[in-house]
Amino acid sequence: MNKLILTVCLILIVLWLGSCSKTEHEPQADNVAGNDYFSQNTKMATLDVRNIYYQSERVIDVMDIRRDGSMVFTSMGESGARFTGSLKNGEERIKPTDLFIGFIKYFTDEESIITYNAELEQLELRDYDMELQRVLVEDFHSFEIKDIILKGNKAYILNVKDNPYEEEFHDIESDEGDGYVDYGERMYCLDLKTGEMTDTGITNVITLCDSSDSYFYLYTHQGEHYQISVYEPDKDKIVHTVQMDEAGYLFSVAVVGDRLYFTSMNFEGICSMDMTTKEIRTEVGDVTTYRQCDFDVIDDSLIFLDRQSMSVITLCTSNGSLSSGRKTAGIENEESDVVIGYMDAYNIPFSIAELESKSGMKIGSYSSPKLSDSGFYEKMLIKLMAGDRDVDVFILGTSGSYGAKLCQDGVCLPLDSSDVISTDNSKYFDYISEFFKTSSGKIWGIPLLTDIYVLAGFPENINSAGMGEESLTDFSSMLSAIDVNNITEGIFIPGDYYGYELLCNYTSNNKPVDYDTDLFRRYMKSMWDGWTMYGDYGYENHPLLGKAYKYADKSETGDQHIAAVENRLLVDRNTTLFNMVSESDMLNYPDIFNEAEVIPMPLLSDSYKQIVHVNLVAVINPYGKNKDKAIKLLESLSELIRENGTNGLIYKDITNYGQGFDTESEVFRGLYQIRENAIVAESGIVGDIYTNEIPAYQRGEIDLDTAIKSVQRKEDAYRNE
Amino acid sequence: MNRPKKWFLLALPGLLGFALVYIVPFFESTYYSFLSDIFSKVFVWFTNYKKVIGNVYFRLATRNTAVFLVAGCFAVMLISVIVSYCLLLSFRNSSIIKGIMLIPFLIPSAAVVSAWTKVFNPIYFSYKIPDRGVGVFLAQVPILAIFIWKNCGLIIIIINTAMQRVPDEITEASKLDGAGALKRLTRIILPVIRPNLFFALMLTMTESLKIYKDCYLYYKTDYPPEGAYFLQNYMNNHFAKLDYELLTTATVIFVIVVGAVVGVFYHRQSEGRFCD
Numbered sequence: 001m002n003k004l005i006l007t008v009c010l011i012l013i014v015l016w017l018g019s020c021s022k023t024e025h026e027p028q029a030d031n032v033a034g035n036d037y038f039s040q041n042t043k044m045a046t047l048d049v050r051n052i053y054y055q056s057e058r059v060i061d062v063m064d065i066r067r068d069g070s071m072v073f074t075s076m077g078e079s080g081a082r083f084t085g086s087l088k089n090g091e092e093r094i095k096p097t098d099l100f101i102g103f104i105k106y107f108t109d110e111e112s113i114i115t116y117n118a119e120l121e122q123l124e125l126r127d128y129d130m131e132l133q134r135v136l137v138e139d140f141h142s143f144e145i146k147d148i149i150l151k152g153n154k155a156y157i158l159n160v161k162d163n164p165y166e167e168e169f170h171d172i173e174s175d176e177g178d179g180y181v182d183y184g185e186r187m188y189c190l191d192l193k194t195g196e197m198t199d200t201g202i203t204n205v206i207t208l209c210d211s212s213d214s215y216f217y218l219y220t221h222q223g224e225h226y227q228i229s230v231y232e233p234d235k236d237k238i239v240h241t242v243q244m245d246e247a248g249y250l251f252s253v254a255v256v257g258d259r260l261y262f263t264s265m266n267f268e269g270i271c272s273m274d275m276t277t278k279e280i281r282t283e284v285g286d287v288t289t290y291r292q293c294d295f296d297v298i299d300d301s302l303i304f305l306d307r308q309s310m311s312v313i314t315l316c317t318s319n320g321s322l323s324s325g326r327k328t329a330g331i332e333n334e335e336s337d338v339v340i341g342y343m344d345a346y347n348i349p350f351s352i353a354e355l356e357s358k359s360g361m362k363i364g365s366y367s368s369p370k371l372s373d374s375g376f377y378e379k380m381l382i383k384l385m386a387g388d389r390d391v392d393v394f395i396l397g398t399s400g401s402y403g404a405k406l407c408q409d410g411v412c413l414p415l416d417s418s419d420v421i422s423t424d425n426s427k428y429f430d431y432i433s434e435f436f437k438t439s440s441g442k443i444w445g446i447p448l449l450t451d452i453y454v455l456a457g458f459p460e461n462i463n464s465a466g467m468g469e470e471s472l473t474d475f476s477s478m479l480s481a482i483d484v485n486n487i488t489e490g491i492f493i494p495g496d497y498y499g500y501e502l503l504c505n506y507t508s509n510n511k512p513v514d515y516d517t518d519l520f521r522r523y524m525k526s527m528w529d530g531w532t533m534y535g536d537y538g539y540e541n542h543p544l545l546g547k548a549y550k551y552a553d554k555s556e557t558g559d560q561h562i563a564a565v566e567n568r569l570l571v572d573r574n575t576t577l578f579n580m581v582s583e584s585d586m587l588n589y590p591d592i593f594n595e596a597e598v599i600p601m602p603l604l605s606d607s608y609k610q611i612v613h614v615n616l617v618a619v620i621n622p623y624g625k626n627k628d629k630a631i632k633l634l635e636s637l638s639e640l641i642r643e644n645g646t647n648g649l650i651y652k653d654i655t656n657y658g659q660g661f662d663t664e665s666e667v668f669r670g671l672y673q674i675r676e677n678a679i680v681a682e683s684g685i686v687g688d689i690y691t692n693e694i695p696a697y698q699r700g701e702i703d704l705d706t707a708i709k710s711v712q713r714k715e716d717a718y719r720n721e
Numbered sequence: 722m723n724r725p726k727k728w729f730l731l732a733l734p735g736l737l738g739f740a741l742v743y744i745v746p747f748f749e750s751t752y753y754s755f756l757s758d759i760f761s762k763v764f765v766w767f768t769n770y771k772k773v774i775g776n777v778y779f780r781l782a783t784r785n786t787a788v789f790l791v792a793g794c795f796a797v798m799l800i801s802v803i804v805s806y807c808l809l810l811s812f813r814n815s816s817i818i819k820g821i822m823l824i825p826f827l828i829p830s831a832a833v834v835s836a837w838t839k840v841f842n843p844i845y846f847s848y849k850i851p852d853r854g855v856g857v858f859l860a861q862v863p864i865l866a867i868f869i870w871k872n873c874g875l876i877i878i879i880i881n882t883a884m885q886r887v888p889d890e891i892t893e894a895s896k897l898d899g900a901g902a903l904k905r906l907t908r909i910i911l912p913v914i915r916p917n918l919f920f921a922l923m924l925t926m927t928e929s930l931k932i933y934k935d936c937y938l939y940y941k942t943d944y945p946p947e948g949a950y951f952l953q954n955y956m957n958n959h960f961a962k963l964d965y966e967l968l969t970t971a972t973v974i975f976v977i978v979v980g981a982v983v984g985v986f987y988h989r990q991s992e993g994r995f996c997d
Contacts, residue, residue, distance in 0.1 A: 385963055411758070411963060688942050692847070701844045710848055714944040721778035721958055 063305050063312070064105045064113075065296045071312065072113055074101045103145035105293075114155070116145050123157075123190070137190060137197050146185060147208045147292040149216045151233040155190040156200075156216065158208050158292075179249040179265060180204075180221045187218070189236075202238075207292040209253045219244070219253045228253070228260065246278045252295040254302055261302055263289045270304065287313065336364030338626050338633045341380050341391035348395060349449050349616065349646035350637065359636035361629060384411065384621055392624035393633060395448065398614050412619035413627060414442040420635040421446060424642070432650045435614065435680045446638050449616035450648035453501055454674060455599040456586060457578030461490065465577055469599070472578075475502060478602040479526055479544050487548045490577040495542030498580060499527045500690060501611075502604055508682045509608040512719055515712045519604050521704060528698045548577075583648060583671050590662065598670025610674050611681035612648070649675040685711075685718045747976065754970040769970040779971060782955040783978075785948060786930070789861055793868050793929040798922060800873050805881040806906050819881070822874035834938040837867050843939060847946055860948035867935050872928050876921045883917035884910055919990040923983065930979070933957065 063073045102118035107125060112133055115124050123136040136155075146158040160183050187202040202218065206226075209217040218229045218238070226248060230240040247262060254261040259272045261283065270284045287306040289295065294305040305312050338361055342348050356363050380394055394412075415421045425433050425443050438444050459469055471481035475498075482491065502523060507513050514520075527542075578599060586593045600610055618637055620630045641647045645661050649672050654663050662668055689711050697707040754770070757763040773779050812818050825833070841863035850859040887910050895905050911918065933953030936945055943958050944950065952975055959968040 381963065385965060685944070688944065692942055696844055696848065702848045706848045709852070713852075713947070714942070717778055717944045717950070718958075721776065721955060 060305060060307075062102075062104050062291070062293050063296075064293065065298060065303050065312070066106050072104050072106055074104050102142065103148065103293075105148050105150070108150055114148060114150075116140075116142060118142075135195075136192065137195055140197065149208050149210050150192075151214065151216065153192050154233055155192055156208060156231075156233070157188045157190060158185055158205055159188055160184050161186065178221075178224070178226070178245070180226070181249065182221075200236075206250060207253045209255055209292070209295075210297070211255060212297075215239070217253070217255050219250055221249075226250075228255070242275065244273075246280065247273055251290040252292050252304070254295045254297045256297055256302065261295070263294075270302075284313075337361040338392045338629045339364040339390060339624075340393045340395060340633075341383070342395040350640055350644065355633070355637060355640055358640050359633050361633055361636075363633070387623040388621070389623050389625050391621055392626050392630040394619050394621060396617055396619065398617055411622075412444045413622040413624075413630075414438075414444065415446070415620065415631065415634065416443050418631050418635055421631075421638060424638050427652060427656050428650045429652055429675060429678075431679050432612070432614075436617075445617040445619040446634055446641075447614055447616075447647045447650055448618055448637075448641055449646060450612050450614050450650055452583045452610060452612050452648070452671070452674060452678065453580060453601050454583060454586065454671065455493075455578040455601060456581045456593055456596040457599045458576055458595070459597055461575070461577050465490065467577065472599055472602050473606045475602045475604055476522060476526060482544045482548050487577070489548065490575045491545065491548035492576075492579040493545050493549075494580065495527070495545045498545065499694070500686070501601065502527065503686050503689065504681050504683055505601075505603050505608055505611050507684050507686055508611045508679055509605075511682075513684070513715050515708050515715065520708065523604055524694075524697060524704055524707065528694055583675075586667050586671060587645070587661070590665065590667065593667050594665065596667070598667055598674065600674050610678040612675065612678045613681045685714050688714060747972075750969040751973050753966055754973050756966055758966050769966050770974070773967055773970045773974065778950070779952075779955055781947065782950055782952045785858075785861070785950055786952045788858060789865065789868075789932065789951065790926060790929045792861070793865055793932075794922060794925045796865065796869050797872050797876055797925045798918070800869065801876040801880050801921065802906075802911070802918075804873070805877050805884055806902075806910070808877070808881050809884045810902065819878050822877050824874065825871050826875045828871075830934050830938055833867060833871060834935055837863060837870075838939065841866065841939075843941070846949075847940060850946065850948075852947060857946070857948035860946035863939055864932055864936050864949055867939070868929060868932055871935075872925060876925060879917060879921045879924070880914065883914040887913050915990065919986065922986070926979075926983070 061074045063071060065071050100118040101115050103114075103116040105114045107114050112125050112127050114136065115126050116122075117124050120138075121141050122138045123140055125133040125136055127133055140159075141161055142159050143162055144160040146160060148158075149156040162184060182204060185203065185205045187200045187205050187208070189198045189200050190196070191198075202220070204221045205218050206221060207219045209219065211217065214234065215230050215232050218231055220227055220229060226244045227241050228244050229238040229242075231237070232239045244260075247260070248264055248266045250262040250264045252263045255275075258275050260275055261270060261272045263270055267280070267282065269282055269287050270289070271280050271282050273280045287304070289304050289307060294307065296303045303312060340352075340363055352363055380391070380396060383391060384394055421443060424446070425436055428436070428447075432447065432450070436443055436445055436447065455472065457472075462469055462472075465487055466485040467478075467481040467487070471477045481487075506520065506523065580601070581593075586596075586598065603610070618634055620627060620634065624630055642651075642656065645657060649657070649668075651657060654672070657663055693702070693707045693711050696702045697704065702710075755764055755766060757765045757768075808815070808818060843863075846860055846863055850856055891909055891913070892905055895909055900908065930953070933951060936949055936951060936954070937943075940946070940949065943954065943961070945954065952971065956968050956971050956975075959965075959971070
């Protein structure tokens with residue numbers, strides 16, 4: 001009897017396991033078998049070859065690919081500006097421009113491209129020299145153009161008119177729970193001959209997807225259902241619809257044959273769905289694409305942009321391939337001179353291609369495709385400590401507890417043998433120079449990214465509000481001045497960010513840290529007492545800082561809010577008193593900040609020094625295969641970073657700053673003065689305090705003495721264990 | 722004479738695997754423990770040992786681990802023996818009961834700890850227990866509860882199975898001689914199943930040394946209250962700080978101490994078995 005029960009149970013378990021596969025679903029009844037709209041290019045029903053087509057030296061924002069294999073793209077550049085570029089067989093065809101291009105697309109078979117000029121808010125037709133041919137539409141306001149489909153003389157534009165983060169929008173986890181987020185997308189139709197723009201009235205369109213026939217597809221969310229629809233331009237209407245709730249919210253879509261290829265928040269990598277049976281399978285697992293323009297279908301190939309590695313990758317059948325222009329780049333690093341380990345293309349403040357050009361070396365990258373983002377630094381450090389030889393140059397942060405080992409004990413190759421690096425090190429401010437030396441005085445790395453928080457303010461507004469600049473000498477006087485003068489607008493200091501910064505500053509200015517002080521007690525009481533809640537970036541909840549802040553929609557999360565503020569920094573010149581901003585923001589947005597004055601961040605005590613965050617460093621693996629080349633590469637990198645100015649204000653001598661800096665500007669001078677007398681931040685157990693004691697104290701679960709006792713105990717253990 | 726050779730050949734793949742995965746890395750770690758750090762590789766003899774043994778937090782961690790090990794093993798073994806015997810008396814050979822017993826062992830720690838935080842408020846045990854004297858060990862109470870709940874089931878199954886194998890003739894005969902249930906347990910069953918008890922104890926000890934994950938999930942910090950700061954906390958923190966020489970030194974000391982304890986137990990157990 002027992003055996004029988006056991007056997008039945010086993011069978012049930014096997015059946016259950018077989019049925020719960022994430023990518024396979026039972027066939028559904030409402031299929032579209034035999035439908036002509038989903039039966040083109042059947043050759044691509046199985047994708048089994050993966051080729052690296054092109055590995056970008058830039059962070060690509062929008063991409064479009066022609067049949068001949070050339071590629072046009074816009075990319076994020078310095079100072080927030082966007083550059084466009086185009087490549088054929090890896091060679092640049094279109095001259096980069098400093099126009100603020102929001103969207104770019106090849107214009108059918110002509111030697112021209114459609115661009116969205118974000119500054120003038122118009123759609124334009126340009127030639128390959130980026131010379132304006134004609135304006136297609138004027139006064140076309142767009143926060144984001146998600147895609148354009150060209151059909152004959154018509155262009156169908158999926159546009160997000162206004163910044164969705166400024167409006168109340170559906171939270172991913174809320175409402176029907178099907179993951180739909182309404183960003184306000186709307187499809188417009190542009191007559192390319194007459195320039196007449198009409199609103200099709202079709203909303204809730206998630207993506208558009210072209211076909212090689214006369215029609216195209218819309219992936220939408222209508223009436224609480226996801227669906228793919230076929231749009232006939234000749235009839236100006238949707239002619240066929242298939243429900244797609246199995247797929248959910250999709251980022252990029254391509255229809256080839258009877259399969260729908262997509263990326264989504266519910267499935268990893270690129271998946272495909274049989275439109276008849278609704279069976280889903282994973283095509284490529286370890287890639288990230290999240291915009292419709294990341295997908296392109298040419299002949300029998302699906303071409304996509306992998307945003308982890310910034311590589312354009314071709315998927316095709318074993319027989320089919322792009323007829324021209326394909327090249328295989330060395331993602332396996334077999335031919336590279338030096339291999340750099342970094343988190344992802346967004347994470348590094350330089351372009352690999354620029355560095356290759358400067359150093360004359362072929363650089364291989366060891367990035368996210370091989371190591372997932374989660375715990376990236378720890379994994380890299382474990383590789384380093386384990387004597388792994390794969391990576392020659394590591395790009396790491398220093399904020400973790402391992403930072404001390406990197407800095408003091410020198411787990412990396414000493415760089416003193418390089419005159420370039422030694423000379424560079426001697427040019428840094430003393431505290432930066434010392435930071436990059438081990439306890440035995442050897443140089444262990446070079447700074448790639450450093451930053452500091454300051455206030456960007458308008459003294460006349462501060463004075464007219466009754467605060468006076470003297471009230472910004474320390475945080476107590478600032479809070480007191482806000483309180484006394486009953487300031488209700490014009491100040492943006494996210495309480496939680498500021499609280500963290502103050503705590504970091506306190507620990508960096510006091511070694512060993514004594515938390516049982518009047519100053520720390522005052523900090524806890526002033527900063528964390530009286531908040532109604534904690535955990536959702538509740539800057540608006542701080543009794544004083546929240547009251548003084550009146551710019552944005554309170555429903556925004558902290559990150560959205562920061563992004564919004566960065567986009568419209570000091571938007572209201574008349575009412576803004578001061579905003580908490582980073583040095584890099586001030587340097588990168590000179591147009592926005594040129595009228596503002598740099599004010600040092602009010603600290604717990606006016607005797608404390610401001611702290612510089614060393615966010616990213618480059619070090620050499622002592623076990624690497626190419627140590628000499630790695631040193632040469634770091635020399636080139638050091639020079640490149642200095643020229644680009646991305647490592648922040650770290651040089652004593654103003655003449656050392658590259659062309660990227662306006663050393664005569666007030667902003668530069670103000671930042672430089674703060675940097676002159678700063679120290680390097682040391683976070684220690686700040687993260688731990690921030691996630692344990694502070695929330696518990698804020699919620700009233702523990703009193704101040706208990707919080708201080710616990711924090712001190714942790715600090716002692718951290719220092720002495 | 723052929724027999725040992727044959728057994729050795731059969732065991733050889735396992736021994737090689739064990740050597741490759743455990744013994745060789747351990748000796749490499751031991752080598753690191755004599756170095757200043759793994760990059761400069763300066764041989765410093767016992768400096769790291771002096772540093773680690775002299776460190777107040779290592780001693781604190783060792784004390785807490787020892788207390789937890791004794792308390793945890795004692796509690797689990799006691800509860801398991803009692804429950805196993807009760808099961809033997811009432812549900813002899815019930816596979817459903819055994820299946821249920823295994824469930825806590827199979828549930829992931831994250832889910833277990835999340836549930837136990839509803840029973841034991843982490844705020845109380847993190848901040849409101851005494852910070853000196855015996856009171857500090859109150860911080861171990863929630864961890865101990867999680868440990869007992871997770872491991873008792875498995876140990877009960879092991880002990881209960883062993884108890885079932887005790888020949889009925891012996892217990893029946895003792896019944897006729899007037900031995901009560903308690904006497905049968907202490908005088909007959911437990912001595913007979915001593916090898917199984919030893920195995921269960923070893924398993925419990927091993928599991929008690931793996932409690933770090935639950936401790937971390939419960940207290941959500943690298944630095945739990947003084948009474949719950951275990952050797953694994955000490956080692957993991959040094960791992961995060963890349964102090965591998967101190968980590969390996971602590972590991973070697975730990976292995977020596979645990980090896981000695983297990984050796985003593987094993988010796989006692991072997992003596993007992995031979996006497997029987």
